[in-house]
Amino acid sequence: MTLDPFFYQIFESLPRQGPGCPEATRNVWSCLPPLPNHANILDVGCGSGTQTRDLAALTSGTITAVDNHQPFLDRITAWATANHLGGRIRTRAASMDALPFEPGQFDLIWSEGAIFIMGFEEGLRAWKPFVKKGGYMVVSDAAWFEPNPPAELMRWWEKEGYIPKTEDALREQVKNTGLRLIATYRLPEAGWWENYYVPMLARVAELRKTHGTDPACAAVLDPLQEEIEMYRQYKRYYGYTFFVMQNE
Template sequence: METPFIFTMHEGLPRQGPGSNECTRKAFSMLDDLPTQPEILDIGCGAGMQTVELARTCSGCRITAVDVHQPFLDDLARSAASAGVGERITTVRASMDDLPFPDASFDALWAEGSIFIVGFREGLVSWRRLLRPGGYLCLTEAAWFTENPSPEAAAFWNDCYPAITTVPANRAIAESAGYEVIATFPLPKSVWWENYYVPVLKRIEDLRPKVAGNPEAEAQIEFAERETAVYREHADEYGYEFFILQKKG
């Protein structure tokens, strides 16, 4: 089966979404009572920059990193080995809406920039079973930073992720799904530009002549360029919020 172009467009990039090692470490620092050798599941890990950073940050942890695209997992395995943490990271090819692990297998779940694929509420509910009592779910989710977004920003998000809502609304969703909200914080604008959009735009320019006449590829490129243009004009209105959640009960 031919690889969807959305994967091809993101292959070889350091990240498949906005984020930074600093934000990963900040979120992890808020997990106060983990065991000394926690089991962590990184859901939708992509090429795994955050996976490797978690392994560096928590020297006793073991991480299972899951993604549906094998080339991302191969990139992660190489970077983990290069960083000297490969023996503590296991990669598994699987879909995040059908995770092949027993209940109560993990002390923490990690999901930077991936839960939107299954939906915020749906991910919170379906992944909760994987956590041990008092376990943590740390994730980033797109959110409105205003109650009155501009028509252009609202139209863009209605096209790509109509479930986007405000941070307070997401906090309420998390509480109703059986979590305590430990903390949240917004990702800085720089992690969108330097860490994500600039590499994506360069990748697009490299790919554009190779995919001329491919309707799927050309549509994905057009959408990516629209996404960056909207963010350039409306970055104050929305962004990613890091949610640090703890399983109740």
């Protein structure tokens, strides 16, 4: 078994593919002024669409959910069809660094836990042209919550290849892009566990049972378990922060 299919086998079975929760999506949404009734919304790096579904309950507008993994998009389409929301939720397979849309097309771009793939400032710069003047962007990304993180935690992030920045450094990056920062919001701890790490741990345990000591399996499961352990030990040092911004 190659690594990639195995990785997707795990992530396709999870309720979501990154930290987040409906309470956070709702709370962050409440930081936005009212959007037009037929708001045009883009959800970037939507995964299997947990936040897409939460957004659909908060707006009467249309949501285009974008991801580069078609099976996630198929789950969204199946859910939207079953819930008679096919007219308001569309999917598009595309890469976030080459979005196939018109300039100024969206009232709001929303992205939970996915901008790290491009880098925070790079992602904001790349997506901003697709937002109407006066429209909004909301993204969540990893950030340090405390200074002087322990060496073990730093080494782990270095290995992951993405070192979080402080929230102040991220605010500065927002400023560099010309977006106006309206609010920030820290994802509550429950958003890491309930729909993400708890089901992930259950899946890891199941797969260890069925695959035993298969090295290809361990190569995927060990890092996931290590990630969860890092969060369990060091969660006071880092987390996810939402940034709510306007394209003035």
